[in-house]
Amino acid sequence: MLKIGSHVSFSDKGLLTAAKEAISYGSSTFMIYTGAPQNTRRKAIDALYIPEGREVMAQHGIDEIVVHAPYIINLGSYKDSTFELAVNFLQEEIRRTQAIGVRNIVLHPGAYTDKDAAYGVQRIAEGLNEVLRATSETDVNIALETMAGKGTEVGRSFDELAAIIDKVEDNRRLTVCLDTCHIHDAGYDIVNNLDGVLEEFDRIVGLDRIAVVHMNDSKNPVGAGKDRHAPVGAGWLGHHAMKRVIQHEALAGRPFILETPWIGSDAKKERPMYEAEIALLRGDVEARFGQAYLEDVERLSSFFQQQDIDAREYVLSVWTTLKNDAKAKKADPREPMDRLYEMIMEANLFEALSEEQINQRILGWFAR
Numbered sequence: 413m414l415k416i417g418s419h420v421s422f423s424d425k426g427l428l429t430a431a432k433e434a435i436s437y438g439s440s441t442f443m444i445y446t447g448a449p450q451n452t453r454r455k456a457i458d459a460l461y462i463p464e465g466r467e468v469m470a471q472h473g474i475d476e477i478v479v480h481a482p483y484i485i486n487l488g489s490y491k492d493s494t495f496e497l498a499v500n501f502l503q504e505e506i507r508r509t510q511a512i513g514v515r516n517i518v519l520h521p522g523a524y525t526d527k528d529a530a531y532g533v534q535r536i537a538e539g540l541n542e543v544l545r546a547t548s549e550t551d552v553n554i555a556l557e558t559m560a561g562k563g564t565e566v567g568r569s570f571d572e573l574a575a576i577i578d579k580v581e582d583n584r585r586l587t588v589c590l591d592t593c594h595i596h597d598a599g600y601d602i603v604n605n606l607d608g609v610l611e612e613f614d615r616i617v618g619l620d621r622i623a624v625v626h627m628n629d630s631k632n633p634v635g636a637g638k639d640r641h642a643p644v645g646a647g648w649l650g651h652h653a654m655k656r657v658i659q660h661e662a663l664a665g666r667p668f669i670l671e672t673p674w675i676g677s678d679a680k681k682e683r684p685m686y687e688a689e690i691a692l693l694r695g696d697v698e699a700r701f702g703q704a705y706l707e708d709v710e711r712l713s714s715f716f717q718q719q720d721i722d723a724r725e726y727v728l729s730v731w732t733t734l735k736n737d738a739k740a741k742k743a744d745p746r747e748p749m750d751r752l753y754e755m756i757m758e759a760n761l762f763e764a765l766s767e768e769q770i771n772q773r774i775l776g777w778f779a780r
């Protein structure tokens with residue numbers, strides 16, 4: 413079974429809350445933070461509803477999920493207090509990950525701040541050596557995430573990841589989380605050359621290391637070094653390029669996790685698009701949303717065709733304007749999905765549908 417899901421909330425009843433949310437999107441895997449990503453406050457392990465969550469997972473055939481370490485962990489820091497906190501807190505997170513029954517904890521390798529990349533690689537490897545030794549009683553892997561290269565992030569190239577892995581003495585518990593938005597933003601052209609990029613990864617790091625794939629579209633063109641996620645189809649990668657990632661034999665069996673933004677005309681109306689993104693990528697949108705959904709997408713398609721609007725061209729031209737034309741952006745900062753939604757509303761195309769349902773149909777149009 414294809415393992416596909418999204419980031420879900422771990423608040424309230426912990427694993428039980430997370431599993432139920434994931435199932436509501438039709439997920440077959442999911443990813444959690446064990447607490448707020450910005451701080452180190454965590455609940456006791458026996459307050460995480462682990463047996464209850466695992467029971468719901470088992471009922472729905474979910475056998476693999478992923479934990480993401482918080483962003484405050486920076487193993488690349490030259491400041492002793494930041495580095496020590498990172499080393500200690502990552503160990504605790506690994507023990508929690510083990511208790512939840514999860515094999516991979518995703519980690520942003522770190523940032524070198526005022527030093528340089530070589531320093532960052534060395535420091536991160538030093539921290540990983542310490543953490544892996546101290547948690548040798550667990551079988552949790554640390555999945556180093558491929559980064560977009562914004563600021564002083566380490567892990568923006570396959571070579572940097574390989575350099576970290578090489579410097580870790582016992583690196584058997586190091587894996588990789590491949591993020592589609594990040595590698596695209598870092599300059600790897602997976603739209604036009606997915607095979608070539610994966611071959612390059614294989615040569616430099618080794619495909620066996622990939623344990624998790626983050627499925628995010630990007631608001632920026634290839635090589636932008638930015639890291640701003642877009643819903644699947646609403647960015648520079650596009651639905652079809654992302655579907656090729658999911659279907660690629662070199663990545664078969666891995667959990668594919670969406671971390672795409674919620675969409676809505678104002679903050680209160682924002683809703684996750686995961687259910688539609690998952691069904692469209694998996695190819696069971698009719699079973700999930702019914703025949704009427706497909707008819708609505710057809711209607712959308714002819715509505716835009718009448719106005720000579722092509723989905724890909726439109727999305728890319730809006731992002732290009734927002735990026736290159738400050739004046740136009742100031743006059744109209746709306747992103748592609750917001751603009752499309754308003755066109756549909758102005759034309760009264762779907763009077764009976766909610767904003768969320770209309771946005772789900774826009775994603776269906778992107779996937780045609």
Ligand SMILES: [Zn+2]
Nearest residue numbers: 480518520557
């Ligand atoms: Zn991440």
